[in-house]
Amino acid sequence: xxxxxxxxxxxxxxRDGMSVMVGGFLAVGTPASLVGMLLAKGVKxxxxxxNDTAFTDSGVGPLVVxxxxxxxxxxxxxxxxETGRQMMAGELEVDLVPQGTLAExxxxxxxxxxxxxxxxxxxxxVEEGKQKLTIDGREYILExxxxxxxxxxxAHKVDKAGNLIYRKAARNxxxxxxxxxxxxxxxxxxLVEVGEIDxxxxxxxxxxxxxxxxxxxxxxxx
Amino acid sequence: xxxxxxxxxxxxxRAALELHDGDVINLGIGLPTLIPDYLPPGIRIFLQSExxxxxxxxxxxxxxxxxTNAGGKPAGILPxxxxxxxxxxxxxxxxxxxxxxxxxxxxxxxxxxLANWMVxxxxxxxxxxxxxxxxxxKHVIVAMEHAAKDGSPKILTTCNLPLTGKGVVxxxxxxxxxxxxxxxxxxxxxxxxxxxxxxxxxxxxAKLRVSENLATMKGxxx
Numbered sequence: 001x002x003x004x005x006x007x008x009x010x011x012x013x014x015r016d017g018m019s020v021m022v023g024g025f026l027a028v029g030t031p032a033s034l035v036g037m038l039l040a041k042g043v044k045x046x047x048x049x050x051n052d053t054a055f056t057d058s059g060v061g062p063l064v065v066x067x068x069x070x071x072x073x074x075x076x077x078x079x080x081x082e083t084g085r086q087m088m089a090g091e092l093e094v095d096l097v098p099q100g101t102l103a104e105x106x107x108x109x110x111x112x113x114x115x116x117x118x119x120x121x122x123x124x125x126v127e128e129g130k131q132k133l134t135i136d137g138r139e140y141i142l143e144x145x146x147x148x149x150x151x152x153x154x155a156h157k158v159d160k161a162g163n164l165i166y167r168k169a170a171r172n173x174x175x176x177x178x179x180x181x182x183x184x185x186x187x188x189x190x191l192v193e194v195g196e197i198d199x200x201x202x203x204x205x206x207x208x209x210x211x212x213x214x215x216x217x218x219x220x221x222x
Numbered sequence: 223x224x225x226x227x228x229x230x231x232x233x234x235x236r237a238a239l240e241l242h243d244g245d246v247i248n249l250g251i252g253l254p255t256l257i258p259d260y261l262p263p264g265i266r267i268f269l270q271s272e273x274x275x276x277x278x279x280x281x282x283x284x285x286x287x288x289x290t291n292a293g294g295k296p297a298g299i300l301p302x303x304x305x306x307x308x309x310x311x312x313x314x315x316x317x318x319x320x321x322x323x324x325x326x327x328x329x330x331x332x333x334x335x336l337a338n339w340m341v342x343x344x345x346x347x348x349x350x351x352x353x354x355x356x357x358x359x360k361h362v363i364v365a366m367e368h369a370a371k372d373g374s375p376k377i378l379t380t381c382n383l384p385l386t387g388k389g390v391v392x393x394x395x396x397x398x399x400x401x402x403x404x405x406x407x408x409x410x411x412x413x414x415x416x417x418x419x420x421x422x423x424x425x426x427x428a429k430l431r432v433s434e435n436l437a438t439m440k441g442x443x444x
Contacts, residue, residue, distance in 0.1 A: 025273040025274070025290075025292075025294075025308075026273075026290065026293075026294035027294075028273070028287065028288060028290050028294070029288070051308070052348070052350075074348065075348055075349060075350050075351070076347060076348035076349070076350040077346070077347060077348050078345075078347025078348060078350075079294065084345075084346060084347075087346070088343075088346075096346075096348045096349060098349050098350075098351070098352075098353040098354050099272065099308070099312065099349075099350050099351040099354060100308075100311075100312030100315060100316055100351060100353075100354035100358075101353075101354070103308040103309050103311075103312050104309070104312070107309055118316065118357075119316070119357045119358070120316065120353045120354045120357040120358070121353050121357070122357070122388060123335075123385060123387065123388025123389070124353065124384065124385045124386065124387065124388065125384050125385075126349075126353065156288075166305075166307075167288045168275075168286065168288040168289045168299075168305055169271070169273050169274045169275055169288055169289050169290060169297075169305060170288040171274050171305060171306065171307045171308075172273055172274050172307060172308045172311075173307070173308045174307070175307045175309070176307060176308060176309050203307075
């Protein structure tokens with residue numbers, strides 16, 4: 001079954017109230033075309049799971065500015081003033097999660113684990129309401145798995161089986177998010193035939209990818 | 223006597239002496255990013271960038287949209303560097319593979335507690351990777367100006383802002399002093415150029431114990 005999908009086919013998967021994981025770190029490695037489709041479809045009350053809310057005009061930031069979110073589960077909002085404004089005004093629920101904990105919670109969901117124990121946040125407001133365990137004399141917080149209905153990822157080179165290669169610092173949260181959503185959609189900067197990516201070079205195996213979007217834009221410098 | 227050094231340069235020069243050849247270091251945004259400029263000759267460190275690589279270096283040539291530092295600014299990578307995803311990045315950070323992190327601070331207290339991620343009701347950028355860094359790096363060095371802009375002390379008996387980490391700071395470097403966090407409280411080890419013990423104590427809320435080996439600040443040209 002072909003994984004390469006049109007924007008119409010991908011847009012038909014978006015629903016109000018969905019939870020959406022989006023790869024990227026301050027817009028680097030964020031699938032701009034897929035975020036654009038989400039905006040164009042007009043779906044609302046989304047729960048966003050991402051490293052940050054990027055900038056008002058790039059990355060996942062426009063989802064905040066255009067009020068498509070009910071909740072944001074992120075590690076950082078400082079570069080998008082609108083997120084902070086909506087949070088202070090009580091218009092948007094923001095769950096701030098330490099970055100490493102966010103990555104491990106997503107991994108736990110994708111790896112069949114019931115949670116993770118981390119020292120991050122012990123003695124801070126992050127531990128409030130959470131179970132703590134002491135192991136070999138050190139305190140850890142039990143953090144629970146985090147998954148989503150859909151993951152929107154970006155990769156540099158993608159074959160038609162969905163095998164992914166990322167480029168430079170655009171990798172960030174993309175590989176882990178490929179593990180933890182019911183539907184995984186990747187935006188390809190380059191789309192190649194099966195066999196053109198050496199299996200040794202694959203960073204995310206294609207079995208994790210459901211849909212591929214290739215806009216056919218100018219190939220990225222490599 | 224040379225022109226008076228500004229506070230940031232004094233702090234960066236002194237902090238550079240805490241980094242050792244071969245160390246893996248994560249530098250917070252702002253003042254800590256000045257530190258590599260003052261590394262002593264022959265000292266080579268490996269800078270970790272939590273958005274997903276080691277070998278962070280200056281931008282060479284044209285900016286690459288896929289290569290930024292953790293503050294989202296165009297960056298470079300050294301020839302022996304390596305890219306990885308957020309899971310590996312925070313595995314390195316939490317797993318004790320980072321020798322030291324140098325961060326700015328809003329408040330530090332005599333128990334080594336650090337507050338640097340939010341001011342309730344005013345600014346809530348999120349913790350990003352800071353909570354993982356202070357929980358996982360072998361040494362947490364706070365490099366900051368000694369007092370707030372309004373003159374109020376930042377080195378306190380007890381932090382009153384929400385903590386980034388509990389009991390995590392090992393050394394505080396300001397333009398006036400080098401202060402070590404010990405089980406017995408804060409120990410004043412070095413005095414900045416032109417400063418006196420009385421002045422440092424007056425600008426510090428926590429009670430300082432003066433080291434028997436009190437010295438003038440190392441690494442500052444006179």
